[in-house]
Each structure stands twice: as C-alpha cells, then as structure tokens.
Amino acid sequence: MNRKAEVKNLNFSYSHSALVLKSVSLPIFENKITALIGPSGCGKTTLLRCFNRMHDLYGNVKYDGSILLLPDQVNILSTDIDPIEVRMKIGMVFQKPNPFPKSIYENIAYGLRIRGIKKKSYIDEKVEDSLKMAGLWQEVSDRLHTGANSLSGGQQQRLCIARALATEPDILLLDEPTSALDPISTAHIEELVASLKKKVTILMVTHNLHQAARTADYTAFMYLGELIEFGESSQIFTNPKEQKTENYITGRFG
Amino acid sequence: MIVALVILLSLIIDMAMTGMPRISSHFFTSFPSRFPERAGILSAWVGSFCVVLVTALMAIPLGIASGIYLEEYAPKNIFTKIIEINILNLAGIPSITFGLMALGIFVYRFGLGQTIITAGMTLGLLVLPIIIVTTREAIRTIPSHIREASYSLGATKWQTIWNHILPYSSGGIMTGVVIALSRAIGETAPLITVGALTFIAFLPTAPVSDIAPYLSMKWLTDPYTVMPIQMFNWVSRPQEEFHINAAAAGLVLLTMTLLLNAVAIYIRYRFRKKYKW
Numbered sequence: 025m026n027r028k029a030e031v032k033n034l035n036f037s038y039s040h041s042a043l044v045l046k047s048v049s050l051p052i053f054e055n056k057i058t059a060l061i062g063p064s065g066c067g068k069t070t071l072l073r074c075f076n077r078m079h080d081l082y083g084n085v086k087y088d089g090s091i092l093l094l095p096d097q098v099n100i101l102s103t104d105i106d107p108i109e110v111r112m113k114i115g116m117v118f119q120k121p122n123p124f125p126k127s128i129y130e131n132i133a134y135g136l137r138i139r140g141i142k143k144k145s146y147i148d149e150k151v152e153d154s155l156k157m158a159g160l161w162q163e164v165s166d167r168l169h170t171g172a173n174s175l176s177g178g179q180q181q182r183l184c185i186a187r188a189l190a191t192e193p194d195i196l197l198l199d200e201p202t203s204a205l206d207p208i209s210t211a212h213i214e215e216l217v218a219s220l221k222k223k224v225t226i227l228m229v230t231h232n233l234h235q236a237a238r239t240a241d242y243t244a245f246m247y248l249g250e251l252i253e254f255g256e257s258s259q260i261f262t263n264p265k266e267q268k269t270e271n272y273i274t275g276r277f278g
Numbered sequence: 279m280i281v282a283l284v285i286l287l288s289l290i291i292d293m294a295m296t297g298m299p300r301i302s303s304h305f306f307t308s309f310p311s312r313f314p315e316r317a318g319i320l321s322a323w324v325g326s327f328c329v330v331l332v333t334a335l336m337a338i339p340l341g342i343a344s345g346i347y348l349e350e351y352a353p354k355n356i357f358t359k360i361i362e363i364n365i366l367n368l369a370g371i372p373s374i375t376f377g378l379m380a381l382g383i384f385v386y387r388f389g390l391g392q393t394i395i396t397a398g399m400t401l402g403l404l405v406l407p408i409i410i411v412t413t414r415e416a417i418r419t420i421p422s423h424i425r426e427a428s429y430s431l432g433a434t435k436w437q438t439i440w441n442h443i444l445p446y447s448s449g450g451i452m453t454g455v456v457i458a459l460s461r462a463i464g465e466t467a468p469l470i471t472v473g474a475l476t477f478i479a480f481l482p483t484a485p486v487s488d489i490a491p492y493l494s495m496k497w498l499t500d501p502y503t504v505m506p507i508q509m510f511n512w513v514s515r516p517q518e519e520f521h522i523n524a525a526a527a528g529l530v531l532l533t534m535t536l537l538l539n540a541v542a543i544y545i546r547y548r549f550r551k552k553y554k555w
Binding site: 076078081108109111112115116118120122123124125134135138139173184187188191 | 423424429437441554
C-alpha cells in the first residue's frame with residue numbers, strides 16, 4: 025500500500041497557548057479515504073487545516089513536527105515552504121458550501137485561472153470533467169453561466185468539490201462536508217466521495233460515525249488533541265483496541 | 279423628531295416656492311450679474327463640477343487603498359489602533375478645520391494659491407475618512423468562508439483581494455464614495471478659508487483645445503467658485519431679488535445632493551441582491 029503523506033510527531037498551538045495537537049502521527053494512504061473522528065474540540069479539524077496551512081491565514085501559529093508529502097518527502101509545514109505552494113497541491117472542501125458569488129463556470133475555472141491557464145478550450149474541458157466527476161454535470165450543463173447561488177445546498181457542495189477537483193490536487197481535504205446538508209444530499213455526497221478515491225487521496229473530518237464507517241477505508245480517532253487509535257475502519261468500528269475508542273464509538277461519551 | 283422633519287420640510291417647500299420661478303435654462307447658462315434676473319449659476323456649477331472631479335481623483339484611490347491596507351495588510355498593533363481611532367475622529371471634526379489646514383499647507387506652503395486644485399485637494403482630505411471607513415466596513419462584511427475558499431485553491435493574498443474581496447464589497451465602497459462626493463458638493467466653510475471667489479464671470483480654461491498639445495491642465499490652477507458659495511453670496515446681498523436667485527441655487531444644490539444619495543441607495547440595493555452568502 026502506497027503512502028501519500030505521513031504525519032510525524034505533529035504538535036500544533038496558537039501563538040503561545042497550550043498545544044491543540046499533541047504529538048500526532050499517522051499515515052495517509054494513497055487513493056484511500058481516511059476519516060478523522062472524535063468529539064468536538066478534539067483537534068480533528070485543526071489537524072485537517074494543517075494539511076493546507078490554513079492556520080497561517082490567522083497569524084501567530086506554531087507547527088512542530090512534520091507532514092511529509094510522499095514520494096518527494098517534502099515537509100509541508102516547513103517554514104521554507106510557501107503555504108500557497110501547499111494549497112496548490114492540496115484541495116479543500118468546507119463544512120458549509122462556500123461557492124463564490126459568480127457563475128457555476130467561473131467557480132470552477134477560478135483555480136485554473138490563478139494557475140495562469142488562459143486557454144479557453146482547456147478550461148471548458150476541465151469545467152466539464154470536474155462537474156462530471158462531482159456528479160453535477162447533468163443538472164447544470166445547460167446553465168453553466170448562471171449564478172452558483174441559485175443551486176441547492178447539496179448542489180453547491182458538489183460544486184465546491186468540483187472546484188477543488190479541477191486543479192487535480194494530490195490530496196482532497198473534506199471538513200465535515202455534509203454537516204450542513206439534508207439526508208438525501210448527504211447520501212449523494214457520500215457516494216460521490218466513495219467514487220472519487222480512484223482519482224484522489226481523501227482525508228475527511230466527520231462528526232457522523234456511521235458516515236465514517238460507511239465511506240472511510242481508514243479511521244483515526246482523536247481525543248483532546250491526541251491520536252488515540254488509527255486503523256482500518258472495519259477494525260476500529262468492530263474491534264477497537266483502545267478503551268477510549270470503544271467508549272466513543274459505542275456512544276458512552278462524545 | 280416629527281417636529282424637526284416638519285420644520286425641515288416647510289423650509290424646503292418655502293425655498294422651492296421662492297426659487298422655482300427663477301429656474302430656467304437661462305439660469306444654468308449665465309454668469310452671475312449685478313442684475314438679479316440676468317444672473318445665473320454657470321460658473322458655480324462648472325466650478326463645483328471641476329472641484330469635485332479633483333476631489334474624486336484624489337480621495338477615491340487613496341481612500342480605497344487605505345481601507346484595504348488597514349483591513350487586510352496592517353499588523354494589528356497599538357500603532358494601527360491609534361491610526362484607526364484618528365480616522366474615525368477625522369470624519370467628525372468641523373470642516374473649517376480642514377480649510378485652515380489646507381490654507382497653511384496647500385495655499386502657503388505649496389504655493390498652489392486660490393485655485394481649483396487647492397479646493398479639490400482640501401475637500402479630498404475632508405471626505406477621505408468617509409471613504410476609508412466605508413471601504414473597511416464593506417470589506418468586513420465579506421464572510422471569512424469566502425476568503426478561505428479562495429485561499430484554499432492556492433490564491434495569493436492579492437488575488438483574493440482583487441478577484442473576490444473588492445468585487446464583492448464594491449457596492450458598499452461605491453455607496454461610500456457617492457455619499458462622500460455629495461458631502462463635498464455641499465461643503466462651503468473650508469472653501470471660504472482657502473479662497474473661493476464669490477463673483478466669477480468666466481469659466482476655467484477648457485481641458486481640450488485645437489492647438490498642440492490639445493490637452494491642457496491649466497484649469498486646475500484657475501480661480502473658481504462653487505454652488506454653495508454662489509448661494510451664500512446672493513443671500514448676503516441686500517436686494518430681495520437676489521434672495522430668489524439664492525433660493526433657486528439652493529434648490530439645484532439640494533436636488534443634486536438628493537439625486538446622488540438616491541444613486542447610492544440604488545447601488546447598495548443592486549449589490550445586496552447580487553451578492554448573497
């Protein structure tokens with residue numbers, strides 16, 4: 025099994041306050057879905073946002089340890105690495121659908137445009153491909169130039185996935201992608217995510233244990249900033265090794 | 279509140295009734311004159327237009343750029359905090375203070391004299407805080423998840439500002455700009471201190487001409503008058519007939535200001551509909 029990334033002894037804190045992530049280490053396998061689960065405030069979203077250096081936007085943060093992107097062994101947390109370079113390679117989809125208030129087409133084209141791509145035929149093709157991958161093409165192919173805000177919540181979230189896919193990221197980060205959606209849209213997104221792993225490595229934060237069990241190949245359980253257990257989802261959900269994991273997945277706390 | 283509105287409204291109606299008979303195309307195309315029925319506001323509205331043009335050219339780029347800098351780039355420390363508080367204070371100080379400062383700096387120190395460029399820059403400084411404050415407020419209304427969407431795709435800070443933050447906040451920024459310019463049009467006190475003339479029977483040099491180099495910036499250094507000063511001049515004359523002229527000029531000025539404010543409201547409405555989160 026190929027590893028796409030490797031988190032090694034990662035400590036993270038905001039300026040000089042207490043550690044939010046404490047010595048987290050885990051592998052991310054290529055073309056697999058890895059889910060991060062745990063109660064609110066356990067640091068799972070914080071860990072996810074380390075992968076594209078989102079924390080850097082808000083000033084004083086301290087990374088310690090490394091996230092190596094394989095096979096190049098580049099530590100994306102290193103201060104010599106420009107966060108923009110990292111974000112060029114690692115896409116993200118957020119909790120709440122956040123399309124730009126522009127047309128559907130422009131939403132997807134934006135990532136390509138900022139990479140300096142100007143050729144219209146190439147962009148057209150990419151827009152179509154990404155929308156097809158996100159399972160949205162049939163619904164919107166006749167109104168690519170209408171505003172993205174006219175779409176339903178579930179469609180908007182698939183648009184955001186298409187937007188992230190258009191630039192062919194190495195890893196796709198999903199931050200509770202279905203928490204703001206209804207059950208039908210959620211089912212759509214889950215199917216979509218499962219189908220995407222052929223193309224891209226996925227790291228997903230979720231509050232929903234069933235969702236992790238259904239879609240993820242690997243699951244990491246976090247608690248109070250520490251990684252308690254990591255393993256194949258089937259093992260984590262049926263036969264956890266740690267008492268805390270068992271307590272959490274059986275609903276005794278969290 | 280209602281009493282104040284009724285009084286204001288009756289004053290406006292009184293002014294409109296007094297001034298209305300004087301309003302004709304002749305009124306807009308004539309220079310001031312010592313015969314009230316022949317006098318017009320040509321030099322005044324052309325002067326107002328030129329001065330506000332200079333104000334706009336100076337205050338809009340500087341104001342928007344300052345707003346962006348303070349909101350997006352400036353480090354959050356005690357120094358920027360002091361600047362912020364001072365900008366808010368500047369928006370509230372009496373306008374004549376700006377006039378006195380401009381008299382010292384532009385007229386005497388820079389030797390620009392009693393010219394359109396002095397007046398435009400004076401009013402530019404006066405409305406600069408309004409533009410800075412409204413720009414910052416407009417930028418602040420853009421939710422952080424839109425910024426994060428842009429950054430997560432690999433956009434730089436400037437790309438995020440230029441492609442997203444500025445377009446989505448342009449409604450608020452433009453509203454602030456229009457409000458600022460309508461304030462500049464009605465301002466009198468600082469222009470009296472920097473030496474607007476009250477009786478001008480000629481126009482500034484035309485910016486284009488048929489002799490090389492065809493474009494001329496000489497109008498910037500011409501003397502001028504503006505609408506409120508023309509009005510002030512007429513009001514202060516003893517003859518009753520001039521008071522009619524003053525009322526008519528007031529009516530024109532009021533209509534211009536109301537129109538600009540209507541434009542501002544319309545822009546805000548349009549952009550509210552266009553950009554929803």
